[in-house]
Amino acid sequence: MSEERSLNFLEEIIEKDLAEGTHDGRVLTRFPPEPNGYLHIGHAKSICLNFGLAKKYNGKTNLRFDDTNPVTEDTEYVESIKEDVKWLGFNWAEELYTSDYFDKLYEFAVTLIKKGLAYVDDSTSEEIAAQKGNPTEPGTPSPYRSRSVEENLRLFEEMKEGKYRDGEKVLRAKIDLASPNMHMRDPIIYRIKHAHHHRTGDKWCIYPMYDFAHGQSDSIEEITHSICTLEFIPHRPLYNWCIENLEIFPSKQYEFARLNMNYTVMSKRKLLQLVNENYVNGWDDARMPTISGLRRRGYTPASIREFCERIGIQKRENIIDVSLLEFCIREDLNKTSWRRMAVLDPIKMVITNYPEGQVEMLEGENNPEVEGGDGSRLLPFSKELWIEREDFMENPPKKFFRLGPGLSTRLKHAYIVTCNDFVKDESGNVTEIHCTYAPNSKSGNDTSGIMVKGTIHWVSVPHAKTAEVRLYERLFKVENPASEEGDFKEYVNPDSLQVISQAFIEPALADDFNPEHRFQFIRKGYFVMDKDSTPEHLVFNRTVTLKDSWAKEVKKG
RNA sequence: AGCCCGAUAGUAUAAUGGUAGUACGACGGUUUUUGGUACCGUUUGUCUUGGUUCGAAUCCAGGUCGGGCUACCA
Numbered sequence: 001m002s003e004e005r006s007l008n009f010l011e012e013i014i015e016k017d018l019a020e021g022t023h024d025g026r027v028l029t030r031f032p033p034e035p036n037g038y039l040h041i042g043h044a045k046s047i048c049l050n051f052g053l054a055k056k057y058n059g060k061t062n063l064r065f066d067d068t069n070p071v072t073e074d075t076e077y078v079e080s081i082k083e084d085v086k087w088l089g090f091n092w093a094e095e096l097y098t099s100d101y102f103d104k105l106y107e108f109a110v111t112l113i114k115k116g117l118a119y120v121d122d123s124t125s126e127e128i129a130a131q132k133g134n135p136t137e138p139g140t141p142s143p144y145r146s147r148s149v150e151e152n153l154r155l156f157e158e159m160k161e162g163k164y165r166d167g168e169k170v171l172r173a174k175i176d177l178a179s180p181n182m183h184m185r186d187p188i189i190y191r192i193k194h195a196h197h198h199r200t201g202d203k204w205c206i207y208p209m210y211d212f213a214h215g216q217s218d219s220i221e222e223i224t225h226s227i228c229t230l231e232f233i234p235h236r237p238l239y240n241w242c243i244e245n246l247e248i249f250p251s252k253q254y255e256f257a258r259l260n261m262n263y264t265v266m267s268k269r270k271l272l273q274l275v276n277e278n279y280v281n282g283w284d285d286a287r288m289p290t291i292s293g294l295r296r297r298g299y300t301p302a303s304i305r306e307f308c309e310r311i312g313i314q315k316r317e318n319i320i321d322v323s324l325l326e327f328c329i330r331e332d333l334n335k336t337s338w339r340r341m342a343v344l345d346p347i348k349m350v351i352t353n354y355p356e357g358q359v360e361m362l363e364g365e366n367n368p369e370v371e372g373g374d375g376s377r378l379l380p381f382s383k384e385l386w387i388e389r390e391d392f393m394e395n396p397p398k399k400f401f402r403l404g405p406g407l408s409t410r411l412k413h414a415y416i417v418t419c420n421d422f423v424k425d426e427s428g429n430v431t432e433i434h435c436t437y438a439p440n441s442k443s444g445n446d447t448s449g450i451m452v453k454g455t456i457h458w459v460s461v462p463h464a465k466t467a468e469v470r471l472y473e474r475l476f477k478v479e480n481p482a483s484e485e486g487d488f489k490e491y492v493n494p495d496s497l498q499v500i501s502q503a504f505i506e507p508a509l510a511d512d513f514n515p516e517h518r519f520q521f522i523r524k525g526y527f528v529m530d531k532d533s534t535p536e537h538l539v540f541n542r543t544v545t546l547k548d549s550w551a552k553e554v555k556k557g
Numbered sequence: 558a559g560c561c562c563g564a565u566a567g568u569a570u571a572a573u574g575g576u577a578g579u580a581c582g583a584c585g586g587u588u589u590u591u592g593g594u595a596c597c598g599u600u601u602g603u604c605u606u607g608g609u610u611c612g613a614a615u616c617c618a619g620g621u622c623g624g625g626c627u628a629c630c631a
Contacts, residue, residue: 006571034631069630125629135559135627170629180560182627191629210631233562234626255562257624262568268631310580312570314563317624321568324581334594369594401592410590443590455590523591550592 008313027059034066035077037268038283038290039084042259048308051090063092070197084291113152120155138178139185215239218251229258260319263474287475298528298543303332333526338366341457342505342521346386353436354383364413377508384461386504391456401454410455416441457522464504467538471498
C-alpha cells in the first residue's frame, strides 16, 4: 500500500464524513451479492473496494446475500461466494441475508400503506407497464391507485396469506407518475411468488423487490456507505425516498464504474450460457473470468488484489486491458514460485561424448529471485535428454542463440553442448539431435572459457516423469465480444485450450504432490498443479506465459 | 425522445485554479547460466466552441461523442 497514492472519490467522501463526525466516525460497508451465480473478477473489484475501504478506515464489512428472488437463487451459490471471498483474503463482520429481514420489510410496507404511500394494484404486468408512460410522457394512474388505507391493508395481508395467485396483485409505492425518473413512477415493491426460498422455505409467498429491500437492509444494518455500480444511479432517489418515508437509519448509496476487461465477458447471464452450452467445463474452468476460474488457472489472491488496486475506482466506463492482470500475476509469481524444468514438445538429444550409463545429480536453485535461491533441488543428468523441439533449428537465423548445426548453447544448471549432427526420418522430420558436451563447463564450476548467449531447459530421458499439461489462451478472439454483431459465443476462441497429454517433467516436480502449487516452468511460463491431478497422473495448467521477446523478434521477421 | 452519468496517451489512472505525471502496453538499449527478472531510455494525451480569470484538464454555458434508465431481475 503506497501512502502517497491520491484518494479516490469514495475515500474523499469517507474522509469528509470522518472529519465532520458523521456516524461518529464509524465506517460500515457491505458486499451484497445475489446468490444466483459465481463471483467474477468484476465482483473482486467490488469486494476489494468494500472490504478495503472498511479496513483502511478501521471499519467493518458485512457479507449480505441479496436473496429476494427465490426462483433464481440457490445455496450452491451461497457456498461458492463465501469460499471465493475468503480465498481472496477477506473476512466479513457478519454473514447476513436480506431474507433475514422479511418480517421487518413486511412491516415497512405496512407502514407505507398506513401513510397512504403504497397501494395494492390488481393490474396485470402489461397494464402496469402501460401505466408507466414513457420518458417523454407522464404515466397514468392505475384504477386501483386510490384504494383506502384499510382496503390496502386487508389486501396486502391477504397477499401474504396466499389468497392470490402469482401476478394477481402487487404492492406499489405511491410516488410520482410524472417523474422524469421512471423508477419513481409508482414502482412495484412487493410481488407474489409461490416459490420455495432457499432459506425461508415456504414461509412467504410474497417477496420484496430489490428497491424495497436493499436500502432498508442497509439501514437495518446501519451501513454507512452503500457502494454499488453505476446502473443503480437512477435508483438512488427511490433508495432515499424509502429511507426518508420510513424514517429509518440514513444509509447513503454511492456508485462506481463496474470493471470490464477485454477478451472476455463479464455478465453472469453470459457466463452462465458458456457453462450451460459447454463452451467451457464449468464455472471454474480455467478460462473463465470467475474467481474460481482464475484460482484454477493459477492466479493468486494477492495478484488479484494488486490488480484491483491498480485499476483504480472511478465513475467513467472503462475496459481494462487483460495484460494488466497478466502483469500482476507474473509480478507475484516471479518472486514466489519455484523454478522447475518441463519439456512440452520433446525431441531427443544425445550427448555423444558423455559416458554411457553415467548419471550426475546437479543442483538447481528453487528461485533466483530469492536471497539464497530459496533452497534447491537435485536434477539427474545423463547421456540422453529431452529438449524442446523449438530449441533446435536446421537452418537457424543469425540471432538464434539455441541449437543448430555447429551451434553451442548452455543446458540450464548443467553443461555447454555443441550440436554436431541430427537425424531425420523418411518424411524429413528431425528425430534426434547429436551433441558433444564440454566437461569443464559445468554450471557454477565453468573453466571452459566458452561464451554462449543461449540457455535451454531439458529433462533426462531415463529419469523423466510425465504429466498432462493444459495450455490456455484467451477465451475470445475479439476484444469486446459483447459488442460484436450476432451472438457473442460466435467469437469464442477455438484454440483457447490445448491439451498436451504427455509432457516430460523433472522428477522433483513429481516428488511433491500438492494440487494448487504454483511453479515456473523455466522459459515456458507459470503453471499450477490442477485439482484433477492424482499422484499417478499429474495435471498442470498454464497460468500465463513468460514475456517472450524472441517470439516478437520472429513475428517481425 | 425525456431524464441521469461520464469524457486526460493504445488501455487505465493522477494533477482538487499555478510545470499535464504514473502504471500497463508498444518500441529501443544495458545486465543476465531463463530471449525471464532487474535497470535505463523513447513514443503518444486534456472531445469541441465560447466565456470567467494574470493563469483553466480543473469553474460556467452551448455542442459532440459514449453509457444508463422506460423488468412482478438484482
